[in-house]
Amino acid sequence: MSIRKLTIMALFVAIAVAGSTFVSIPTGIARAYPIQHAVNVIGAIFLGPVPTVIVAFVTAIIRVVTGTGSQLAIPGSVIGALCAALAYKYSAKAWLAGVGEMFGTGIIASLIAVPYAHLLMGTSVAALFFMPAFLTSSIIGAVLGIIVASNLRKTVLIKSFI
Numbered sequence: 001m002s003i004r005k006l007t008i009m010a011l012f013v014a015i016a017v018a019g020s021t022f023v024s025i026p027t028g029i030a031r032a033y034p035i036q037h038a039v040n041v042i043g044a045i046f047l048g049p050v051p052t053v054i055v056a057f058v059t060a061i062i063r064v065v066t067g068t069g070s071q072l073a074i075p076g077s078v079i080g081a082l083c084a085a086l087a088y089k090y091s092a093k094a095w096l097a098g099v100g101e102m103f104g105t106g107i108i109a110s111l112i113a114v115p116y117a118h119l120l121m122g123t124s125v126a127a128l129f130f131m132p133a134f135l136t137s138s139i140i141g142a143v144l145g146i147i148v149a150s151n152l153r154k155t156v157l158i159k160s161f162i
Helices: 003-022 034-046 049-066 073-091 094-121 131-153 156-161
Strands: 025-027 030-032
Touching (some): 025 131, 034 094, 073 131, 094 131
Antiparallel strands (some): 025 030
């Protein structure tokens, strides 16, 4: 990876971590952090699958360590980032990156969060318990990410930088 790409990845991590301190929606045991999902979509469009997953994972770890996110931040953000990046990679359509984020986080990660929460957090919940919170967060974040990425694509700076 180039220094330029690593710098952009670090910037995305900083935006996601800082955003999680300002924008969060309490939804029971989980908290919704739409900025993380917006960064996932933007990263999927501009960076590709591996860097986007790395950004999501590093962000989740920092949020868990600093207390701005629960342990559910790891499956919630990483799975959505992977699905968003793969959807964009194979379609080159920004809206499909958003759909990938919503499906990856809202459906897949919310189902994986149930045994994950039981093992690591000692919480037993029904299979669909996390889905409303994960869907809410990922839908808001995906829409925001699509809007931001679409506007960034039009700038001269982004065209020359990425």
